[in-house]
Amino acid sequence: MSSSLSKRVVITGTGWVTPLGSDVDSVWARLLKGESGIGPVTHFDASTCATNFASEVKGFKLSQFLDDPSPHEMASIGTHYALGAAVQAWKQSGLAKANVNRRRLGIYLGSGEGQLDYENFLASNLAGWNAEKRSVDGAAWAKHALATMTAVREIEQEPNLAMSHVAAEFGCRGPAFNCMTACAASTQAIGEAYEIIRHGDADVMFAGGSHSMIHLLGMTGFMRLTAMSQRRDNPPGAARPFDQTRDGFVMGEGAGMIILESLEHAKKRGATIIAELAGYGSSADAFRITDIQPDGRGATGAMAQALKQAGVSPRESGADGRPPVHYISAHGTGTKENDKIETAAVKALFGPLAPKIPFSSVKSMLGHLIQAAGAVELITCIKAIETGIVPPTMNLKNPDPVCDLDYVPNAARDLNAQGGVDLCLSNSFGFGGQNDTVAVRKFRD
Amino acid sequence: MSRRVVITGIGVVSPLGVGRGALWEGLCAGRSGITKPTLFDASGFATQLAGELPAEFSAKDFVPKHYRKAVKVMARDSEIAVAAAKLAAEDAGIATRGTLDGGAGTPTYPSDRMGCQIGAGLINAETDELTSALATSTNEAGEFDYRKWGTAEGGGGGMNNLQPLWMLKYLPNMLACHVTIIHGCEGPSNTITCAEASGLLCVGEGMRVIQRDAADITFAGGCESKVNLMGTLRWTLLSRLAPCTDTDAPESVVRPYDPGAAGTLLGEGGGIVVLEEREKALERGATIYAEVAGFGAAHSPPPAYAAIKTTQQRGADDRPGDGVRFAVEAALADAGIDPGEIDAIVPSGAGIREDDSEEVSGLRAVFGDRLDEVPLITLTPFVGQTVAGHGGIQMAAGALAIKNQKLPARIHKGTPASGLQAGESSEREAGLRYVLVVSSALGGQNAAAVLRRS
Secondary structure, eight states: OOTTTTTEEEEEEEEEBBTTSSSHHHHHHHHHTTTOOOOEESSOTTTHHHHOEOOOOSSSOOGOOSSOOOGTTOOOHHHHHHHHHHHHHHHHHHGGGTTOOOGGEEEEEEOOOOOOOHHHHHHHHHHETTTTTTEEEEEHHHHHHHOOOOOOOOOOOTHHHHHHHHHHHHHSSSSSSEBGGGGHHHHHHHHHHHHHHTTTSSSEEEHHHHEEOOOOHHHHHHHTTTTTTOOOOOOGGOOOOOTOOOBBBOBBBBEEEEEEEEEEHHTTTTOOEEEEEEEEEEOOOOOOOOSSOTHHHHHHHHHHHHHHHTTTTTTOOTTTTTOSOOOOEEEOSOOOHHHHHHHHHHHHHHGGGGGGGOOOOOOOHHOGGGGHHHHHHHHHHHHHHHHHOOOBTOOOOOOOOOOOOOOOOOOOOOGGGOOOOOOOEEEEEEEEEEEEEEEEEEOOO | OOOOOOEEEEEETTTTEEEEHHHHHHHHTTOOOEEEEOOOOOSSBOOOOOOOTTTTTTTGGSOOOHHHHGGGGHHHHHHHHHHHHHHHHHHOOOOOOOHHHSSSSSOSOOOEEEEEEEEEOOOOOOOHHHHHHHHTSSSSTTTGGGGGGGSSSOOOOOOGSSSSTGGGOOTTTHHHHHHHHHTTTSOOOOOOGGGGHHOOOHHHHHHHHHHHTSSSSSEEEEEEEEESHHHHHHHHTTOOOOOTTTSSSSHHOOOTTTOOOOOBBBBBBEEEEEEEHHOOOOHHTTOOOEEEEEEEEEEOOOOOOOOBOOOOOOOTTTTTTHHHHHHHHHHHHHTOGGGGOOOOEOOOOSSOOHHHHHHHHHHHHHGGGGGGGSSBOOHHHHHHHHHHHHHHHHHHHHHHHHHEEEEBBBOOSSSSSHHHHOOOOOOOOOOOOOOEEEOOOEEEEEEEEEOOOO
8 A cells, every 4th residue: 555644745836717817927916906807797698687797707718728729629618717727737837848657647626517508408498398287398308409409518518527628638547536515626626636645646636626607507596595796786896705795705717726746756856846735624514505504613624624734733823923824715705604604613713813814705806716716716825825915805894793803804915024924724615514625835845 | 554444334226226135136136127217208219218216215214304304405316315325324333313313322423523425417407397487588489588587677587486495406515415414424525526437436535534534434425317308318419328119128228348239228326335444343343344445546538439529539658448447456556456366346337339348448458368257247237327326336236245245147138248257147156355346437537446355
C-alpha cells in the first residue's frame, strides 16, 4: 500500500471563468475594486421572471483558450467554462513541459449537469400533452422527441461529461470523479482530490468545478424555492450577503480549476508553488432537505476538521497576536438563513477570536456560481495569500444584528502592514445539508 | 498500517426483488426480473422491455414514521436509495436514528462517525408533473411562451404550477440527503455522478474515508431509475438499447460479450453496502461478508460510437481498454495481490458491443490467457443496466458470492467471445477468496474493487 498520510499537497495552477472575466489577475483586480458582474439575464427570455437578472459570463469563447476547440464544439456551456479554466491552470502549472506520468494524473470535478435541449424538449412535452387526461401520451412524446432530439445534445448534459472533456484534452489517465453536492460540489471535489494525492493514488489532480443554471428550469427551481433575490430595480445591488435587507442569492455561472500536486512531485520538476492545500473537512447536516441545522454544527464541523488537518487550533492566536486564520471566504449566499447560521458557526468555532477574522463573500460581486462557486472562491483565497489583500463584501450597508462579524464591508483591505495573509478557509454549503471547507496557506518549504 | 474496511450489511432493491435475499435467489435460480415496463408507455420506442422493481415496492415501508411526508418530494431514485440504505443498516445489525424510529435505544455509532456516499444519475423531472405546468404557458400556436411563465410584468405565472420544492426532488444529492437525514449520518457525505461507474466509485471513496479515519462506518453504493421516457429516449438516441418487443425473452436480448449483441436494456434499482472499519466490526460481533481489500480508478477516452461524433479522441499511446486495465491494476496493487489470485469477476457486462469489447481488452491486458479461466458474474440479463445503481448491485453480488462460496447462474443465450467464461451456466459451489468488481462509464470513468474473503 502506497499510503503516506504525511504527504503534503500544493497548488501549482489556477484558472477561472467568471462573470467578471476569464483571467485570474484581471478578475482579482476587479474584485478588489468591488465591481459587480450582475445584470439582466440574456441567456433566455426571463423578462417576466421575479428574478430577471443574473451574473452571466460575458464574451467567452473557447477558441480564446484552445487552438482547436472543435472536439468540444457540441459540449455544454458549463463544459466550455471548465475547459477554459483548466487551460489556464495547466499553463500556469508548467506541467506541459514536465512529461507527467498520465496514469498518475487524475481529475476530480464538481461540475453540474448541462442544459436541456430546450427548444426540442419543451416542444416534445407539449406535443405529447393530453389536456383532458392531464398527462403526457408516451407514444406521441417519443415520436416528437426521437425526431427532434439528438444523441450529442443529450449526452453532453450528463454531469460526468465536463470531466470527460477536460480529461480528454489533457490526457488524464488517473483517478477520475465528478460529484454533485449542489453548492458545495467544487469545494468537495478539491478536498477529495487532495485526499487522493495524500493517499498516494495520484501525483497530480485537476480539481474544481463548472456550472451554469442560468436557464429556464434552473432559474425556475430557485425561484419556486424563493431562494433568489427579487431586487429587479437594482441588480448590481441585489447580492447583499450579511446585510439586514438581504433577500436571497443572485445566480451566477462559470468555472474554477486548480492543479493539485504532491509536494514531492512539484519539487522534483522544479514547479513554482503557489500555495499549499493544508486541510479539508466535510460533514452532512442530516437535518432537513430545505433547512440548515440551526446550530450550524455541520459548518462548524467542516471548518474544525480542515483546521485540524492544517495543524491549527481555532482559539489560539499566533505569536504575532493575530487570529490563527487570516481570512475566511464565506459561503455567504445572501439568504437569510445561510448568513445567520454561517456567522454562528464561525463564532462557535473561533469563540472570542471570531470578530478578528476578515470573513467576506465575493458572491456580492460574482453572484453564486452554484457548483463552481467553491473552486472560484478558493482561488480568491490563493490570491489573498499572494497579494496580502482580502476582497470585500459589497452592498453591506445595513448591518444585521445577527451578523456581527468582520465582513470586510464595501472595500478591500490590505493586510500587508499586519504581515499579510497566511492561512485561509474557504466554505461551501449545499442544499441537502452538505458542508465542505478547505484550508489553504502560504507555501513554506 | 492503514485501517481495514469490511462489508457488514447489504441492501439491494432491484428488478429481482427487494432485499439481498431476493437478488441472490434470483441470480442463483437463473430468473430474469426484466419485463414489459408499466411505469411509462414504451410503445413509441423500439425497445419494449425493462427491469422494473416489483409493483409492491413502496418507499414508505422504509421511511421512519416522522419522515413519511418527505416521500412526496422523493424522486424514484431517492425512494430506491432510502429503501436500500434501510435494508443495509438492518442487515448490518446496527442501530441508527432510522432503524430505531423513535423507539428506545441508542445508535451504534456517533453521528459524526457515520458517512454516506451514494452514486446518482441525472434525475429527470417527471414528465406529467412538468408538462402540466408548461402547458399553462403556451401561445396560440401551442408553443411554449417564456413570457407567460414568470409572475412579473404581466406573465401568467405558469411556473407556479410547480410545487415550491419541485427542484429539490431532482437534485442528485437528494439520495444521500434523505439517507443521511433518516439515519443521522453527519460525517463525510458525497454524491458521485459518473454514470455507470458512480456506485463503485462511491464504494471506493467510502473505503478511503474510513481508511483515513474520517468515519468508522458509511453507506456506500448507488441507485438510479432511468425506466422512464427521458431515460429511454437518451439511451435510444445513443444506440445503447437493444430493439425488442415485450414478448421477447430478456435473456435472449441482453447478451454480454456476444459479438452479435444488439444492446442492453435499462433497469432500475441499486445497492448500498454498509462499509465498516474492521476492528470495530469485529468488536461488535458483526457478520462480515467480505473485506474491501483494494480500490482503483482511472480514466480513458471511451470508444467512439457512431451516434456520438465526439470529443473523446484517443491519442497514439491509448489502447482499447486502458481505463479498465489501469483501474484494475491499481485495485490489485492496493490489495497487494497478483491477477492470478482473482477467483471471479463481476464486470460491467452491459451487452453493448463496443463497451463489452473495451472491457474485455482491458481485462485481457491484466489477466492474459488466464482470463479464460475466471468466471464472470454477469448481472444485466437479470436486472438490466441500472446505471448509477449498477456498481452497488455488483458489490452486493460479489460480496454474496464470497460469503456463500458460490457462483450464481448465467442466463443469457448468446455466444460470448471466444474463451470467456460468460456463457449460460447453472449456479455452482466455488472456492472464492478474491473477487474483482469492475464498472465503466460511457464518459470514460472506470472503477475497480477487490473483495477478499474474510
